[in-house]
Amino acid sequence: MTLVLKNVAKTFPGGTRALLPTDLEIGQGEIVSLLGPSGCGKSTLLRIIAGLETAEPGAEIRFDGEDVAALPVERRKVGMVFQSYALFPNMSVRRNIGYGLKMQKLPKHEIDARVDEVIALCRLEPYATRAVASLSGGQRQRVALARAFAPRPRILLLDEPLSALDASLRNQLRDELAQLLRQFSITAIFVTHDQDEAMAIADRVAVMSQGKVAQIGTPEALYRNPATSFVARFVGHAMPLAGRIEKDRLHLQGGALQLAAAADGLQAFVRAEDIRLDPNGPLEAKIETVTFLGTHYRIALSGVTAEPLYALHTGSSAPGPGDTVRIAIAPEAVITLPAEEKAA
Incomplete structure (x- = not known):
């Protein structure tokens, strides 16, 4: 799916401008990171794409050319992975993955087929009948990805998916996440404040500062040719x-x-x-x-x-x-x- 954003902005009650008018284009199957410090607008932009926040009038949010700015979150068909993963701890891996499909009232045979498909894709076969509470942090991440991907969303959105993990596990799972997202062949956007994470996973990185995109490009382009002193400092610690x-x-x-x-x-x-x-x-x-x-x-x-x-x-x-x-x-x-x- 392609994503085109035009004039997307957000001012919260009280006058706080969380996001200045923003334009962004993301290609089919592209993985893009929104990178920046706390308060720069990256999570607000992700939530607007999801439909969890409403952009100011005049915004366009186009999924494959269709403007979804007025659609509620449940009609946008997005998959989301949160920092906490938001899994049901006492349910098995299979039941967690199939929960969203059950809410869609799909036939049981179709639910079983899709759950089997993503369990295999995410290499979760040995854990399918286990309770999520018994899994490691890395295994829970794979369950969260599988659950988000099972309904076949148009786009996958990830909000700080690795930040709750300790440093050694985060480095290991960063590479695993990059591999899984490419196996899914789905357009994906993920928010992070960690430049190593963004550069290791994303095809392109949008560096955000004070509610706007300061620069967007491949990790190599941002590192070698920063456009502003903020980007130079934030990407590579110049x-x-x-x-x-x-x-x-x-x-x-x-x-x-x-x-x-x-x-x-x-x-x-x-x-x-x-x-x-x-x-x-x-x-x-x-x-x-x-x-x-x-x-x-x-x-x-x-x-x-x-x-x-x-x-x-x-x-x-x-x-x-x-x-x-x-x-x-x-x-x-x-x-x-x-x-x-x-x-x-």
Whole structure:
């Protein structure tokens, strides 16, 4: 199913503008993430698509060309997976998956056939007769997906589906969720505040800020070519290089950097993985802290800018706190973007 949104906005009673007028197009079978911090409007937009919230007059919400903006949630034929999964704990896996089909009053043989189909698709055969309360977090996620998919919805909507899980399980299930959504071959939108989750699962990511889409694109495009400083900071944790730019030179407290091109009037940013310890580097810094993370060290550096910079160092050892080091940043690794207002 294709989804087209035009002029979709929401102001809550009291005047809070949760969503500014928003346009968005999602293709057949595409998986799109709405990514952003709390309060940016991503969950409001998802709920408007579902029919759980009403958009302001003038909005268009088109499923395969049909405007469903005036249709209630039960007539939009959407599947939803919530953070809590909202499963019936004492029901078996089969009964949970078949519950929505039973409410649709489908014939028993059709319910059984669809339940069998999604149980196989979600690899739940060994757990079909078990109570949901006895399952692990990952197994419950698969049950929630199977239940949402069984009625053959036009679109699948997921609201922070992994946020209730612990970090190690979340990483494992992130990849599993990506695989299952592609097996379903269904158009899907999921909300998250976790950039790793969005980039691992989605075909495209819509980064939202202050009630609007700041940028939408593939994970690679957003990471390599952020359009705003907010996107650069949120996708990849880019750090500001606050200094004075003169043509293709960036003058900082710790020295001067060569830029790839003239950048007068722009802001400069860098990511931690692009800062290298180099005895011949143009910048001088003092090491504040060193954290060993297994595959690399995370090193906090002062003296380059007013705020600390962080470098990821992959050597077998690292200098210690208090040491003075030289660092290098390749010209092409410096991200230059238009200056933005502080509220952006």
